[in-house]
Amino acid sequence: MSVLLIAVVSGLLYFLGTSRIGYGLSSAIGAPVTLGFVFGLMFGDPIKGLILGASINLLYLGVVFTGGNVPSDGCLAACIAIPVAFQLNLDVDTAVTIAVPFGILGSFIDQIRRTSNLIWLHKADDCAAKGDQKGIYWCAMIYPTIVAFAIRFIPVFVINMFGANVVQTILTYLPQFIITGLSVAGGILPAIGFAVIIMSIGRKELLPYFFMGFFAVKYLNVGTMACAVFGICIAALMYFKSNKKGEVA
């Protein structure tokens, strides 16, 4: 496949996944696991794409954009690391390690977007003063999205034009223990996502539930889907119980 095509598609996907149009809609498109599947289709191995996407996604499970801040950007990470991994036939752990720095970079890109939005904010002030309803729509949705397209598309396009070659070169000259080390890091990095969620839930007296889930998998060989089912049952019982005080159960 031509590198140009890859770069164009990657740029488009990055735009779609971070456009924020439809809030949860854009989040679903921009989830690395979704992107992995799409890239997989493009490279002819959707299953491998899913696995790459999911492995990267695990790093960003816990990311919440509190107050509009993007602490790290899984969508950018995926839009760079997955096509590179396909082109160089990298293993999953290495792909994860490559993803990490781009996740951080994405945080800066969003700051550019939010700064540029000031222009349309002030234009909206003018529209309001004139009672211009349509103008407000444009300032709230259309203009910012057009600018966002440029801000999102260009960097991903450029990086993908050269990314695979650069990574290839680097990997060729790396000693084995560094490759192993990157792979070790790839296994540890998802822990960040989980630690962030534990922290943001922040109810220490409920931590035993974390350990029950953890050891349910370790000792009882229960899958995560089964844990979801039992967890929902437990949470539902807890909710009903506290809401019907005086009742027994």
Add this chain to the structure above:
Amino acid sequence: MSVLLIAVVSGLLYFLGTSRIGYGLSSAIGAPVTLGFVFGLMFGDPIKGLILGASINLLYLGVVFTGGNVPSDGCLAACIAIPVAFQLNLDVDTAVTIAVPFGILGSFIDQIRRTSNLIWLHKADDCAAKGDQKGIYWCAMIYPTIVAFAIRFIPVFVINMFGANVVQTILTYLPQFIITGLSVAGGILPAIGFAVIIMSIGRKELLPYFFMGFFAVKYLNVGTMACAVFGICIAALMYFKSNKKGEVA
């Protein structure tokens, strides 16, 4: 075995299983799973009898005779379907499907019994006016039971005299997809019993326990006996806890 013998035994079992003598005693005899075993002994394969009986019993697990009404009669269903299944060597699902209409028919037979009981009720009034203690015993227990014998025995005897042949004829001419359909229905029908129990318990806020039992079997491969043991433990803890408020556990 002679059809006559089968018909007599079936009639007797139906009488015993619905005589209501001893309340739970009669219920235990009339449980399809018990009947299945007895028929099984008679036809020389008690294990097959157990399996047929249990399969039919599942349809009637949830039946409660609120206010004296018999919404459906598992005992009649079993006293017809099990001997027929043995004679024609039917598979379990077909037997279950044959059982269903007779379960409904039994509801009518009980209505005849409860109507006929009016005779003895009014006779009891006379005995009371005379202070005739023994007469009251006869009106409450003996006379109704004698009449019940006729009401219960005769229809089952008659049906069993001809049942196998009729069913045989019907099955021969049925197209395959209907046989499959009956078998599908045989698998779904027990769901009625469970739905009825869920409905009669009627505590929506406790439904998560249903799902926990369901998925304990599905995901953890736990048997129903094990579920009974753990369920009893949970229920006991719940009972003790609410009864000793102020205590901690």
Add this chain to the structure above:
Amino acid sequence: MSVLLIAVVSGLLYFLGTSRIGYGLSSAIGAPVTLGFVFGLMFGDPIKGLILGASINLLYLGVVFTGGNVPSDGCLAACIAIPVAFQLNLDVDTAVTIAVPFGILGSFIDQIRRTSNLIWLHKADDCAAKGDQKGIYWCAMIYPTIVAFAIRFIPVFVINMFGANVVQTILTYLPQFIITGLSVAGGILPAIGFAVIIMSIGRKELLPYFFMGFFAVKYLNVGTMACAVFGICIAALMYFKSNKKGEVA
């Protein structure tokens, strides 16, 4: 190995395991499972030693020295039964049965110790009257420990000098059903330890937890380490919940 050496080591271990120096420290050394390992090293099979020690230890899990009383003495039981079992190559159940009477004997030995301690108690009174700090240390720690050494070492030394031979002779002349019976008893005796703990916890309304643990092992094939992990989670949730009343979880 010379019987003399065995007897000396056994005597020393019994002293160390019951010296009570450091409270829990001495308890750890005197735990039959620890002693089993040490004897195992001595006889060249530490794993077998562990198994023997643990099997004996199970009988004494529930022993608490309330009010200073030693109801039975697992340390003595281990210091006799384990070396005998190694010397005669006995199976575990027989070793457990041999251990039992010595566990009881140990109860008497401790009574001697506590009686002898009266001497040092009264000497401590004199020291206090004189304000002799060092004297009080000696009366509290050093003198009692010296006497304890004699009281502990000598009986174990003597029994081990002759024990193996005596046991050997007895076992040779025992009929098979008694050997089997001893082995049966060896399997049942640990039940005492568990019954004692259940009794001493003494909260009948919490008994369902016992059964949940029991049947978790029986039905779910969960190991005891896993039970400990889940048990800790449950206990922690319970503790947090009651301590934050008004809170929901």
Add this chain to the structure above:
Amino acid sequence: MTEQKRLLSKKEVNQSHLIWYLAAETNNSYERLQAPSFCAAMARNLRKIYPNDEDYKEALQRHLEFYNTEGTIGSVVVGIALAMEEEKAKGNLTGDVITGIKLGLMGPIAGIGDTLIWGMSKAILLGLACTFALQGSPIALIFPPMFSILIFVLGRYTCNLGYKLGSEAVPKLLKSGTMNTLITAASVLGLFMMGALSASYVKVATPLNWVISSTGAAIGLQANLDAILPGMLQLLAIFGIYWYFTHKGQNYIKLVLTILLISIVAAFFGILG
């Protein structure tokens, strides 16, 4: 009810329970339901309470009035009625009070008994019997008699309790939280068991599958459904019926016919089977 010397011995109270146990449902009629059975249970002991013939006849007639409750837990009313008749004989009560208390208790006790005994205990015990039976194990036969024994023992206990406590304590018990707690705990057990049993014994599966063009391998729909949520179709069947009952009324016959129809149509198109 004071701690005075009581007229009836334990054995005599047990006799009343025995008749009740044997006869509670034998003469259940549309007009007065369990009335003759209740009267029969009382008859012999009423004779002892009322040596006078007229009083005796009046008492028998009183207990032939409409009555219906669940027989097991309802044994408590037999005991209470005996205690109350004893008080009436001493002149402390009128017959109306006795009838009133019987009528007042029969409703709530029917509700409790039908739930605990017939809705839960029977379903659980016979459910376990089915489990063993379907594995071909005669251990199944242990459970039905356990139900008979449970009913007998519980009835005997509550009947004696009723006689001992009389007419005052029992209504209090019903109002207290204990009964509610018991029913909640039993509901939990019941729902949990029904979940487990239905997971094992409701059977629905689809034979549908499709072939992947590239590899030629067949993929079963059922396997995919199981990966998402095992037993999805079973739950659909159970809660479909539940929905039917709660929204379309409890027309059992129509429901059975609908299931048959759906099954045959689905079998025809190869959707289920």
Add this chain to the structure above:
Amino acid sequence: MTEQKRLLSKKEVNQSHLIWYLAAETNNSYERLQAPSFCAAMARNLRKIYPNDEDYKEALQRHLEFYNTEGTIGSVVVGIALAMEEEKAKGNLTGDVITGIKLGLMGPIAGIGDTLIWGMSKAILLGLACTFALQGSPIALIFPPMFSILIFVLGRYTCNLGYKLGSEAVPKLLKSGTMNTLITAASVLGLFMMGALSASYVKVATPLNWVISSTGAAIGLQANLDAILPGMLQLLAIFGIYWYFTHKGQNYIKLVLTILLISIVAAFFGILG
């Protein structure tokens, strides 16, 4: 809020929600965050409420003031604002009250929404997607759209709720225990799932082993750690990072570099790998 005839139809309220759903984050800027999006969501319905041009302009400007909350649960504020503007048009309210209530609600709702929607629901749904994906199953693709739909449906519901209940009921709801209960229950589910997911998807193991001199057999350290407590090293990693965040501040970049460094050093010495 009385049960009077309301000005806006359900369809018109839904239109406001749709704009909000589409635009809530598109013009999020450093100065006033979601202000233009909120204004856009209100614009058309404000026109209906204020036929008079001056009032309309004033209203638009009012909703261009600083505003930021979580968009899903926060849809309730769109509904409330519509209801309040309606009241203002009748002269029952001043603009300051509207702004005040918006500012008062946005904080707590952001907290609830970020926790329930982004912290829990997203993590759980995408976590399940990852589970299937890592097994190579396209069933994974079911879960991300479920998130989009959840947000849309919940937002539409809360927006209508807000319009119906107006400005009084919602703050009451926030204060009542229900929200707290919901968050606790969701936290339990969230923690339980994170436990399960992290057990599966954090990977740390040591290849260290030693040889027993007598037998020559090799014993792996990892096998022994697993016997004591399986997943010990994974827990160490997770709670090490947790400790780092809570004690050393949330410096993400430094943390990632530290993990990389430790991994490479450990790989060099053969401690991890």
Add this chain to the structure above:
Amino acid sequence: MTEQKRLLSKKEVNQSHLIWYLAAETNNSYERLQAPSFCAAMARNLRKIYPNDEDYKEALQRHLEFYNTEGTIGSVVVGIALAMEEEKAKGNLTGDVITGIKLGLMGPIAGIGDTLIWGMSKAILLGLACTFALQGSPIALIFPPMFSILIFVLGRYTCNLGYKLGSEAVPKLLKSGTMNTLITAASVLGLFMMGALSASYVKVATPLNWVISSTGAAIGLQANLDAILPGMLQLLAIFGIYWYFTHKGQNYIKLVLTILLISIVAAFFGILG
């Protein structure tokens, strides 16, 4: 206890705990139990508190009076006694008060400590040790020292706590619900673990079996018992002994002899084995 400058340093309080840890049981006698050990733990610090010889002697004698409690949790009393002696030296207390508080605390603390430390912690830790040991794994050896360390660390903590809080706060703590909650939670853990351990380590099984005449196949009784309720005989043994202890008194020797007798008789008849 006011926040004044305290006389003893942390190191000096720790020294008292160390002596107590080492000696608490070494001179346990029938007459005054732990008295000399308690006195020894106090001795050096009493010297610092009472430079005057007569006061010192009196203090030593005071702590040679009858005393007995559980040593771990009981370390708190060492701390409290030091704090109280300090107050006495300032003239705020009399010796009688000190003795009274010591006597008042020793009972409840013995109960708590014997339950939590010896009844639960020891049983659980050594139970886990047995689990590994019976699998032939030296990991077993980790657990006994954990018990020693637990006792040391907990004792040091409570001793310092006692010195810091003095004589007022601790009795309050005992009365508050916290202790009760802790004991309940520990009881739950304890019972759960004992269930698990006894399921693994009590062993009773019957070799009885019968032959089906028709097929000639042998059916084991044990297999059938296991189908009904696995571990039925083990539970019978445990709760038989429990019943024996609670109804027949705690005669350990008679119980052991009974078990031996039953075992041998059952072995003779081939009922157990």
